[in-house]
Amino acid sequence: MIRTLQEVFNRAVENLYFQVTTYLPPLLVALFILLVAYALARSIRWLLLRAFKGLAADRFLEESGLSSLFARAGRLRAAALLAAFVYWTIFVIAALTALNVFDTKLTSQIVEGAVFLFPKLLAAGAILLAGFWLAHYFGHSVLLWACNEELPRPRLLASITRTVIVFVSVVVAADALNFARNVFLAAFIILTGAAALAAGLAFGLGGRRAFEHYLERRSHSAESEKSFFQHL
Amino acid sequence: MPSDPTGLLPAEALSAVTSIRSADIVIGIPSYNNARTIGHVVYAAHAGLSKYFPQFTGVIVNSDGGSRDETRDIVLSSRFPDAHVLMVSTPLKPVHRLSFPYHGIPGKGSAFRLIFQMAESLGAKACAVVDSDLRSITPEWIELLVRPVLHNGYDFVAPYYHRHKYDGTITNSIVYPLTRALYGQRVRQPIGGDFGVSRDLVARYLSRQDWETDVARYGIDIWMTTIAVAEGFRVCQSFLGAKLHDAKDPGADLSAMLHQVVGSVFALMQEYSGVWSTRSGSRDVDLFGFRYDVGLDPVEVNLDRMKTAFRNGCDQLHEIWAIALQPGTLAAVLQLGRAVPSQSPFHLEDPLWVRVIFEFACAIQRKPIERIHLLKSLTPLYLARVASFVEETRNMTASEVEQRIEELCLSFEEDKPYLAALWAGKPLPPLSPREPQPAPPGLEVSKS
Structure with a gap:
């Protein structure tokens, strides 16, 4: 009995020793890699923020409207964007390298998957960025049109426009990533159909009167409209 | 020998140029569904050419935006009794009347482009453009817009009208003060719509590449004025009396008009930033014509x-x-x-x-x-x-x-x-209001 217990104990110790000698060095190496990468990423981010201040890229961000998309009054700077991108790229590469140190089937699969996914992630990111930019642009267009046409609730109309465009871009991005493709597609079809039905019913039942009022106001205000144009 | 230097004239217009061969004065009338008023405008232009420029060959060009009414027929078919116009001398040269549809972006600017192309192709010494909805135009307008170009060496004649105090508020609140502050010349009606232009300036306009922008629409007037004042052409004004015209299309969009006019001013500011940044203050611009008071249409405001x-x-x-x-x-x-x-x-x-x-x-x-x-x-x-x-x-x-x-x-x-x-992008001076202005009678000026 004692002998059996001793064998079990020895096996446990051997296992522990094996585990420690097998996994501790890679774990330490992985931690070291992560620490070095963290320090490196922070240093490079710091350097980039100072070195690329006032770049021509800042002008591009401002001219394209991307800066006002992410930050009010255009506070987004190209240097900050670039620094953040480099920071996270270094960090992700370090994390993958650290995982690779373990040299197991699982980690290899994770690394392989991540490398394979990277271009798709980039494409999805670009789709989302374009979607957000379009949503921002058309949101402003609808807001201005509704406000200048004196339509009720211009901000609501603009929000609906933005939401629809963002939703469509999320569906497209998910499709690019091959992520829950069917779920998103089904959701898209259901929501689009529901929105069309709701809009039809709302317009038919409730909005018709409001629209009639609007048209009536426009036709009756032809005289005052004339006075607006005479200012030219 | 008539030619088409721009190579852009429609076949119909080119054929007319070949037939007329040359002209001294071109009067351009842009139109779109103006059957009600264009007859009077063409008559005034015809009489102005016959009465004040009898020794010159004149051509009246109607550049039409696809009118669905009888605008073009009226221009081409109306007969005008010259005997009703007091002539100082018998006209020696004929006045031709032409009407063509213009192509491209619908708008006043595109209509002007065809008129300028015709003027250049005919080798005209002077070109004047007048709106087709004018009710107050007289033959004297043609003289006042053309003579400074033909006899005094001016390149650009801007109109000077009496207008109701609430009429022309884009002019009064934005375009006139801004253009004057930028380019230093007091052209009181920079977007008046009726102008006289010299051959050199017509050639300069046609040489530009921005005809497909807001210039093609409502931006044309400020575009013409700005080029003239910014590029050092000789500019003057002619007093034309009152500007009475049909109310603008009520279906049109105020926001679109405003942004086309103001957008053109701002776009030209970019092009001429090297010019306006070196100019300060402003000076008067020569004014021709006898000034008199006139009755004006009331303008209602809401x-x-x-x-x-x-x-x-x-x-x-x-x-x-x-x-x-x-x-x-x-x-x-x-x-x-x-x-x-x-x-x-x-x-x-x-x-x-x-x-x-x-x-x-x-x-x-x-x-x-x-x-x-x-x-x-x-x-x-x-x-x-x-x-x-x-x-x-x-x-x-x-x-x-x-x-x-x-x-x-x-x-x-x-x-x-x-x-x-x-x-x-330099540091900005703080907002410092000018000396307080005296309040108008019966009103207190509030501070905000």
């Missing part, structure tokens, strides 16, 4: 609607305004918006209005992709300025109103260093 539009703009558009306006200016505008229902009289002060315009101009230079949004968001601010102007000048005479516009122009000129600094 003050409440304008103020409501501004109030709604403050509620809905402040985030777009924040892209263009400096924080101090935005805060002042929003404060004014909050006071709309209670503040009486409503007053948007000159220095604040000047900063709004300058800051929008600079924002559009910095952010070309958001240009259209910024320009359209200007509409409620413009209506606020008009409402303020109307309230302030309600009891003023025409000369007092003119004095008031002069004060606004001086504010634009005085604050030009702010524009230059903002444009160049």
Whole structure:
């Protein structure tokens, strides 16, 4: 009995020793890699923020409207964007390298998957960025049109426009990533159909009167409209 | 030998050029569904050419935007009794009348382009353009627009009209003060619509590549004036009396008109930044014609609607305004918006209005992709300025109103260093209002 217990104990110790000698060095190496990468990423981010201040890229961000998309009054700077991108790229590469140190089937699969996914992630990111930019642009267009046409609730109309465009871009991005493709597609079809039905019913039942009022106001205000144009 | 230097004339127009061969004066009339008034305009142009320029070959060119009424037929088929016009001498040369549909972007600018192409192809020494909806045009207008070019060596003749104090508010509140402050010449009606142009200036206009922009539409008038004053062409004005014309299309979009005109001013500011940044102050421009007082059509304004539009703009558009306006200016505008229902009289002060315009101009230079949004968001601010102007000048005479516009122009000129600094991205001087202006009779000027 004692002998059996001793064998079990020895096996446990051997296992522990094996585990420690097998996994501790890679774990330490992985931690070291992560620490070095963290320090490196922070240093490079710091350097980039100072070195690329006032770049021509800042002008591009401002001219394209991307800066006002992410930050009010255009506070987004190209240097900050670039620094953040480099920071996270270094960090992700370090994390993958650290995982690779373990040299197991699982980690290899994770690394392989991540490398394979990277271009798709980039494409999805670009789709989302374009979607957000379009949503921002058309949101402003609808807001201005509704406000200048004196339509009720211009901000609501603009929000609906933005939401629809963002939703469509999320569906497209998910499709690019091959992520829950069917779920998103089904959701898209259901929501689009529901929105069309709701809009039809709302317009038919409730909005018709409001629209009639609007048209009536426009036709009756032809005289005052004339006075607006005479200012030219 | 007639030719088509531009190579862009439609076949119909080219055939007319080949037939007429050459002309001294071209009178251009852009039109679109103007059957009701164009007969009178063509008659006045015809009589003006016969009466004042009998020794010159004249051509009246109607450039039509696809009218569905009888506009073109009236131009081509009407017979005018010359005996009714008091002639000093018998016309020696004929007056030809032509009418063509123009191609390209629908708008006044595209119509003008065809007229200028015809003038250049015919080798005209002078070209004048007049609107087709004018009710107050007389043969003397043709003389006043053409003679300074033909006999005095001027390149550009701008109109000078008597207008109702509430008429032409885009001119009075934005275009005239801004153009004057930028380029230093006091052209009182820079977007008047009726101009005289020399052969050199016609050639300069046709050589430009920006015809497909807002210039093709309502931007054409300020485009013509700005090129003339910025590029050193000889500019003068002719007093034409009153401008009485048909009301503009009520279906048209005020916001579109405003943004095409103001957008053209701002776009030209970018092109000529090297010119305006070196000029300061302003000088008078020669004025021809005998000045006299005239009766004017009343202009009705809807003050409440304008103020409501501004109030709604403050509620809905402040985030777009924040892209263009400096924080101090935005805060002042929003404060004014909050006071709309209670503040009486409503007053948007000159220095604040000047900063709004300058800051929008600079924002559009910095952010070309958001240009259209910024320009359209200007509409409620413009209506606020008009409402303020109307309230302030309600009891003023025409000369007092003119004095008031002069004060606004001086504010634009005085604050030009702010524009230059903002444009160049330099540190900005603070908002410093001019000396308080005396309140008009019966009104107290509020401080906001």
